[in-house]
Amino acid sequence: MNTDRIDVHHVLLSEIVGRRDLDLTLVVAAGDPPITWATASELVEPAVYLRGGELLLTAGVNLPETVEGTRDYVASLVSVGVGALGFGVAPVHEAVPEPLVDQCREQGLPLLRIPRTTSFSAVGRAVGEELSEHHLRVLRGISESHQALARAVTAPDPVERLLRVLAGALGGWVVLAPTGPDTRVRRTDGAPTAFPDDLRSLIVRLTTPGGPRSAKAELGADEVFLHTVGPPPEERGVVLVGRPTPLDITDRAVLRTATALLELLFRAGGEGPPDPALPLVALLLDGGLDTRSSTVLAGLTDTRARSGHDTARPSTRERGTAYRVLRASPASDGGPAAATDPTWGTHLVDRPAPDAADEVARAILADRGARAHREHLDLLRSQGWVGALSPAVAAAELPEADRDAASLLVRARALGEPLLHPTEGDDPFDALLSSTEAARAGRAILGPLARDTDTTRALRATLHAWLARHGNWDRTAGDLGVHRNSVRHRIGRIERDLGVDLADPEHRMRLWFALTRGHAGEPPGSVAGSGHPSTGSDGPSRGRGAPSAG
Secondary structure, eight states: OOGGGOOSSOEEHHHHHTOTTTTOEEEEOOOOOEEOEEEEOOOSSGGGGOOSSEEEEEOOTTOOSSHHHHHHHHHHHHHTTOOEEEEEOSSSOSSOOHHHHHHHHHHTOOEEEEOTTSOHHHHHHHHHHHHHHHHHHHHHHHHHHHHHHHHHTTSSSHHHHHHHHHHHHHTSEEEEEOSSTTSOOEEOTTOOSOOOHHHHHHHHHHTSTTOOSEEEEEETTEEEEEEEESSTTOOOEEEEEEESSOOOHHHHHHHHHHHHHHHHHHHTTTTSOOOTHHHHHHHHHTTOSOGGGHHHHTTTSOOHHHHSSOOSOOOTGGGTTOEEEEEEEEOOSSOSOOOSSOOOSSSOEEOOOTTOSSOOEEEEEEOOOHHHHHHHHHHHHHTTEEEEEOOOBOGGGHHHHHHHHHHHHHHHHHHTSOEEOOOTTSOHHHHHOOHHHHHHHHHHHHGGGGSOSHHHHHHHHHHHHHHHTTTOHHHHHHHHTSOHHHHHHHHHHHHHHHTOOTTSHHHHHHHHHHHHTSSOOOOGGGSOTTTSTTSSSOOOOOOTTOOOOO
16 A cells, blocks of 8 residues: 555554454455455445545445456555455344455455444444544654653753653664864764665765755665765764654654754753753744643742842732743944843743854843833843743744734834833834834825825815714714814815725724824814815715725
8 A cells, every 4th residue: 555645644454453343254364454444335446536545334225246346446545555444244144244354355355244233334434533632642742752752952061961862762773973074973873884876875965965865875784774964064973763664744843843952952061961941942932842841940930039120929910821032132322332131030041152143132021011021021121132922822822922023023022112011002103114104104095185185184184084973974064163064075076186995994994094194284283174175165076095984
């Protein structure tokens, strides 16, 4: 069968056959293939509708009657990679036809006998239950492997420890082959001490600029999977994992986490015990660990009691239910020089590398409330760092909070002042746009209406009142003290001058923003109806996008 089509969501056929509630009989044994699903079909040629890995259920309604036809039927199933064939006896056949048994045995397709007391739906439900249970076991295995890898980086000689943990998690041997000639090769127990020329050439190819980042090879009875450590052109080596069976999706996820941790260890000078904040921050912010890692954060994201800046007892919220992401960079306005080790207020800090092109630090802090965070940002500013802080989120939402902090830092650096993401009750526009930027955007949206003349002031006041009244002509006219036809005329003129359709809510929203934030608009009551140049002589207008009053 074609095992290339089988992903992590499968169960072995033996697990299905072993269920006592189904009472299945294995008529033809041909290995223990993975089963991805169970489906029933009585088509003459069902193979064209199958993907591979299925347990195909049939009662033989349209089973070919000739030996040649049966051979072709089984061959078509084998060609698409069907995992096994389940034959239900009765009502069509009292027993599994012998020609079918012979062809399944000859072509290596497992064949099951399904008794009349077991329905096809029961078999399908059982396969679904086994798949769900298997998926939960996979998730638990990934979580346990990630936790073991994260603990390994805090041990003495973390690289050696991490390689041993990786070998145990994958059930094979691991080798870390360095790119430089002066760095020793690291091996776990059972790993080969030398590689053949073709495998050494493959390692060189992986570390060549423009080359692949991963590859597979064979070494004796083992399949070897290779993966670079670090992005090109700064690879720190190649990890080789060998074992008799191929790596599945779960194994590859564990391997990617291990290579990411190795990269971070090397960046931090990983020969000695590293700062555990680096890999933990990367995994949490980049989505490498699941939400159970949030239990680790309680003692790591608040150092106030230890630092003496704030000895207040953290609240329940602060002890691990909500967190913020801090992004900070050295100030560039000629103020105090950036401190090499400012008061981060947390153990979880990913400090910028000394030779980094863009010095940006990122950290995870326990949520302490807006006031405490503003004081902390001011403290960092006095130490030469401009910071931006995300909203408070749960641990599972930290990657999105990191993106919010990164966006906010762009504006904080432009202003030269720290910024805190608006909390509940604050206006988010105040953090995103300064009054100057809002005014500039408002003038661009209003176009000719932004001019400071009697006519444009009257048109702006009319538009403001009309939008506030949701397009109601009579109420707008009453607010302005003019005839409703004057309002229609002015709204029609605004549409023509700006080239917009005020029936479009997008245009209404943009103009409302321009009037209320981007322009010092006049209160509607301050514009007298008789003083407007468009009153009196205004005739009715069809008001292209304006709704009629209900």
